[in-house]
Every structure is written in structure tokens, then in C-alpha cells.
Amino acid sequence: MHKITLRGRDYRSKQPIEITAHQGVISHIHPIAEEKNLLFIAPGLVDLQVNGFGGVDFNTYPFAEESVEQVTRAMWQQGVTTFLPTVITNDGHEIEQMVVTLARACQQFPAVEQSVAGIHLEGPFLSSQEGPRGAHALAHIKAPDWALFQQWQKAAQGRVRLITLSPEWPQADDFIRQCVADNIVVSIGHTAASAAQIASAVEAGARMSTHLGNGTHLTLPRHPNYIWEQLAQDDLWCAMIADGEHLPLSVLKVFIRAKNGRAMLVSDVTSHAGMPPGCYHSHIGGEVVLSAEGRLSMANNPALLAGSVQGLLHGVNTLVKNAIVPLAEAIDMASIRPALSLNLPVQQGLAVGAPLDAIMLRSGEGNTLQLVATYKQGAEVWRGE
Ligand SMILES: [Zn+2]
Structure with missing residues (x-):
């Protein structure tokens, strides 16, 4: 069974979370301990x-x-x-x-x-x-x-x-x-x-x-x-x-x-x-x-x-x-x-039971967001340098 786990900072709560998806669908979302340099996940x-x-x-x-x-x-x-x-x-x-x-x-x-x-x-x-x-x-x-x-x-x-x-x-x-x-x-x-x-x-x-x-x-x-x-x-x-x-x-x-x-x-x-x-x-x-x-x-x-x-x-x-x-x-x-x-x-966005369509973002210059990676139905489909 195809499984993927993403760790990032929830774009809404700003809390560190881990998201797990099976076959492209989100099965678990839970809080994790604070880590440095976590990217936003949205x-x-x-x-x-x-x-x-x-x-x-x-x-x-x-x-x-x-x-x-x-x-x-x-x-x-x-x-x-x-x-x-x-x-x-x-x-x-x-x-x-x-x-x-x-x-x-x-x-x-x-x-x-x-x-x-x-x-x-x-x-x-x-x-x-x-x-x-x-x-x-x-x-x-x-x-x-x-x-x-x-x-x-x-x-x-x-x-x-x-x-x-x-x-x-x-x-x-x-x-x-x-x-x-x-x-x-x-x-x-x-x-x-x-x-x-x-x-x-x-x-x-x-x-x-x-x-x-x-x-x-x-x-x-x-x-x-x-x-x-x-x-x-x-x-x-x-x-x-x-x-x-x-x-x-x-x-x-x-x-x-x-x-x-x-x-x-x-x-x-x-x-x-x-x-x-x-x-x-x-x-x-x-x-x-x-x-x-x-x-x-x-x-x-x-x-x-x-x-x-x-x-x-x-x-x-x-x-x-x-x-x-x-x-x-x-x-x-x-x-x-x-x-x-x-x-x-x-x-539904990032929710259990929803398709894992997600992006990872970094805070860049002038309070803007830069795209780091894109996930479509649980698969990484793009990643920047
Ligand atoms: Zn028009």
C-alpha cells in the first residue's frame, strides 16, 4: 500500500504537524514536537x-x-x-x-x-x-x-x-x-x-x-x-x-x-x-x-x-x-x-479522508511565500532546487 508522510508547519495553526496518507488519501494528522526550519504545509x-x-x-x-x-x-x-x-x-x-x-x-x-x-x-x-x-x-x-x-x-x-x-x-x-x-x-x-x-x-x-x-x-x-x-x-x-x-x-x-x-x-x-x-x-x-x-x-x-x-x-x-x-x-x-x-x-483541505493535495512553502523575502514542493494525491509531483 502506497504510504507517504509529510512534516511541516500547519498553515493555519502554525503548529508542527505530521500528515500521513495511504493511496493518496489523508489517514492521519497529528501534532509533533517543535523542529527548526519546518516549512509551511498547505x-x-x-x-x-x-x-x-x-x-x-x-x-x-x-x-x-x-x-x-x-x-x-x-x-x-x-x-x-x-x-x-x-x-x-x-x-x-x-x-x-x-x-x-x-x-x-x-x-x-x-x-x-x-x-x-x-x-x-x-x-x-x-x-x-x-x-x-x-x-x-x-x-x-x-x-x-x-x-x-x-x-x-x-x-x-x-x-x-x-x-x-x-x-x-x-x-x-x-x-x-x-x-x-x-x-x-x-x-x-x-x-x-x-x-x-x-x-x-x-x-x-x-x-x-x-x-x-x-x-x-x-x-x-x-x-x-x-x-x-x-x-x-x-x-x-x-x-x-x-x-x-x-x-x-x-x-x-x-x-x-x-x-x-x-x-x-x-x-x-x-x-x-x-x-x-x-x-x-x-x-x-x-x-x-x-x-x-x-x-x-x-x-x-x-x-x-x-x-x-x-x-x-x-x-x-x-x-x-x-x-x-x-x-x-x-x-x-x-x-x-x-x-x-x-x-x-x-x-476539505488538509483533513483526514481528503485527497492529499498539498504544497510546502518557505517564508521568503518581504513576507512572501516561496513554493518548495507540490504533492498531488499523495505523490510528490514537483520539488524546487
Ligand atoms: Zn474574462
Whole structure:
């Protein structure tokens, strides 16, 4: 029987503990005597929005099944043990082909099957308005269409688990009810919906906000508006990009306080993450520039962001180093909470009976955490130098 034992400092209690797992499942956790230089031990990170990584783009067809495995290993290297490849607005046939490739990758590679908790379909049922639409192609934006969605879901072998849509369409509430009946989580995003339409979508079963505060108009009526309404809806989990570029720190802080335990992080990383600084061509935004500091912007307008290139742990570190939340909460926001929002098996975190998905972290410079090792279902899948 495959057994593994890890010793570290519990990320919540800060007490030294030993965790034992059999066949990938945690069987014992107990306190041990104080030791020097113990690393923090925390649940593996869960990223609900991964567009690609290291040159692999889940939104440029074709990509190979092997490249999905490559991204899975890159995620492990970032401390992410569970993620949702994210397919955005595109030509309907291309969306179908991309989810087929993702589903095949799950079948072919055990590493992918273990780590990919589902597919996130971000679009094409979004706002057509400039601003909320962000970089999604106007030509492919459409009203929610259950028959069309079913076609993609079938192609994906039922793996679409999360869908981002805008409730501004008259068809939205019926579509949301059908998703809920099929156990698909509906997230509100890229929206120009009225406060009443947001409230109605929540009533119909929408349960999340996609990167709240991004993919919006540059100017909004002071109140009511779709940001206040989503913040006030207690049933909505709030996903945020905490790379320090997409949202000012004060906004992150206020969103977290308002959501009272339902705030969480996504990376929204793109294929340019993990690449050297330089100029790149992006299928959605034309020419983009990646700076040495990790900012991805449009070449013709550096004020506009062209996506994210920072992993989820970077978001955790942004919150910790700026004292927005304590370390344990920052980690929960990038692990247990996203797992809870989708009702995934890893939602228990480090607990007896839960899968041993864990990361070991060292306190580094400037109160930040550095990843030392990653464990997936009880196996060490990555270790740094
Ligand atoms: Zn988006």
C-alpha cells in the first residue's frame, strides 16, 4: 500500500504537524514536537481560470493533447494541483474542437485527469458592449442558447463544469436554471446587466462572479450598478485577479471584506505566462508586450492590460505582503474556497479522508511565500532546487 508522510508547519495553526496518507488519501494528522526550519504545509492551490501557460493557448486551435499535460505539469510547478482549463468566446466549431481536445487529454493522461476538475467556458453568452466584453470577439458573442451549449457539453464529454455568462440577455434566467439542473456552476461576468437582472440571475441559481471589477465599463453610474449588486448578493462567490495590476489593492480589500468568506482568487493566466519578457502576437489582442515585471499589455496602448501572466501563488503573496488578509486566509482564498465554490473533493483541505493535495512553502523575502514542493494525491509531483 502506497504510504507517504509529510512534516511541516500547519498553515493555519502554525503548529508542527505530521500528515500521513495511504493511496493518496489523508489517514492521519497529528501534532509533533517543535523542529527548526519546518516549512509551511498547505492545501494545493485550485485555479478556476487557466487560459494556457508557457506558450500553450487553450484558445488557439489546434493545440495537442500533450500540451494540456505540459500545462498540468507547469501548474504543479506553480503549486496548483487542481485547475479548470478555460475556453473563451470563439467560433462555435472552434469551441467544440477545443473542448474535444481537452476531454481527450483527460482520457489520455492520468496527470491531466487527476488535476483538471472540469472545463470553464467563459463565453460566448456575454455582453456585446464595449468594455464589459473585454477582449472577447464581438462577432462570436451570442444570446444564451441551451441547444448549442448541449452540443459543446456533449463534445466535452460532460466536462464543462463552470460557465461565465452575462444575465443581460432575456434568455439568461432559463438558461441558468437548466445549468443548475445539470450541475453546472453559473458565474456572472463580462456583463452590462442591470442590478435587477443580476438579482434575477442569482434567484435563478447563478453562484459566482467572474473576475469581479474587470471586464467592465470604464465609467459606471455611481449606484445602482452591476458591481455593487454582485457584492451585495451573499450567494455569489467572488473571483478576483490579485496580480496587483487588474485591481487596485483598496478594491481587493473592499471586495474581500464585503464578500465575508466568499472571496477567492483566480489567476486568469494566459499562454504568455512562464515566457521571457518581450513582444508577442496574441490571437485576441494583436501585438502584446510582456514586461520584466510581469505586466502584459497591448503594444499600441500600454495602459490596457492584455491578460494575466502571474500564477495563483503570486496572488496569495500580493494579499499577504500588503497585509490585506492573514496568510491562512490568503491560502484558503486560492485553495479551499474555489474548491467549495464548485463542490470539489479537495474542498476539505488538509483533513483526514481528503485527497492529499498539498504544497510546502518557505517564508521568503518581504513576507512572501516561496513554493518548495507540490504533492498531488499523495505523490510528490514537483520539488524546487
Ligand atoms: Zn474574462
